[in-house]
C-alpha cells in the first residue's frame with residue numbers, strides 16, 4: 397500500500413477529540429444559521445453569482461494571483477476588457493459554477509467533476525501529472541517541504557479519494573471535508589491549480605452533504621488571511637501526525653466565515669427589500685425581474701436587462717437611465733458601452749473583502 401494512502405488516517409476517537417467536538421458544535425451551528433438565512437433570499441442565483449466572485453478572488457490571492465472585484469465584474473460586462481490575470485480568476489468562478497451544477501444535478505462529487513473544474517480554472521486539459529519532479533516549496537525559503545506521490549500512483553489515490561467522498565462514515569462531514577482537503581493537497585494530482593481546485597472541492601462537498609443548498613461559504617478569505625497558518629498546518633500533519641490542529645483550523649474557518657456570510661446575506665436581504673419597495677412605489681416599470689437583474693449583476697448593462705426582461709434595447713436603456721438619474725444606480729463607461737452599478741450592493745460586497753483581523757481569533761476562542 398502506498399505511504400500516501402488514505403488508510404493512514406488515525407482512528408475516529410483521535411480525529412474527533414473533545415476539542416474537535418467543541419469546534420464542530422460551533423461550526424455546525426453557524427453553518428445552519430447561514431443555510432437558513434440564505435433561504436430567505438428568494439432568488440438563489442443572486443447569492444451564488446456575487447459570492448462566487450468573492451471566493452474566486454480570495455482563493456486566487458492565496459496563490460498570488462491578484463485582482464480586484466471591480467475587474468471581475470468588468471469581465472462579466474466585457475470579457476475582453478480585462479487583463480489576463482483577472483480572466484484567470486474569472487475562470488475560477490466558472491469552474492466553481494460548473495462544479496456546482498454537476499453536484500446539484502447528480503448529488504455526487506466525482507473525479508470527472510474535479511477534473512472538469514480544474515480544466516476550466518486552468519484553461520487547459522492537461523489532467524493529472526504525468527512527469528515526475530513536482531515538489532512543494534516553502535514560499536519564503538524556497539526549500540522543498542514535501543514531495544507528492546509519483547505520477548503512476550495518482551490515479552489509484554484519486555479513485556480512493558472519490559470513494560472516500562461517497563462512502564458512508566461515522567465521521568462528521570466537516571471533519572471529512574478537512575481530511576479530503578488535506579488528502580487532495582497531498583496527492584497534488586495536477587501540475588498546477590491544486591490549491592484552487594482543492595478549495596472548490598471544499599465548497600462542493602458542503603453542498604453534496606446538504607450542509608448548504610448552494611456554494612456560498614467561501615473559506616478562501618479566511619485561508620488567505622491566515623495563509624501562514626494554512627501552510628504550516630497542512631505540513632504539521634505530515635511532520636508530526638497532528639491532525640487535530642488541522643481539523644480545528646478548518647472548523648474555525650467554517651465558523652468564522654459562516655458568521656460573516658450570514659451577516660452579509662442579512663444585509664443583502666435588507667437592501668433587496670428596500671430597493672424593491674422604493675422602485676415598486678415610484679416606477680411603473682417595476683418588476684421582480686428588474687430587481688433580480690440589478691442584484692444578480694451588481695454591474696449591469698442594457699444587454700443584460702434586455703435579455704432578462706425581454707424588452708427592447710431602447711426600453712432597457714430608459715429603465716437604467718431613469719434609475720441612475722435618481723441615484724439608485726451609478727452610470728459609468730467601459731470602452732464604447734455604458735454600465736450601471738448597484739452601488740449600495742457593491743459597497744456591501746467589497747467591504748467584506750477586508751475581513752478585519754480582530755475577527756480571526758485563534759481557534760478555541762470564546763465566541
Ligand SMILES: Nc1ncnc2c1ncn2[C@@H]1O[C@H](COP(=O)(O)OP(=O)(O)O)[C@@H](O)[C@H]1O
Pocket residue numbers: 458459532541542581582586587588589590591592593594627630631
Ligand atoms: N506542505 C504542504 N502539504 C500539502 N499541501 C500543500 C503544502 N503546501 C502547500 N500546499 C497546497 O498546495 C497549494 C498550491 O498548489 P498549486 O498547484 O500551485 O495550486 P494553485 O495552482 O491553485 O496555485 C496550496 O494552496 C496548498 O493547498
Ligand SMILES: [Mg+2]
Pocket residue numbers: 459588589590
Ligand atoms: Mg500554482
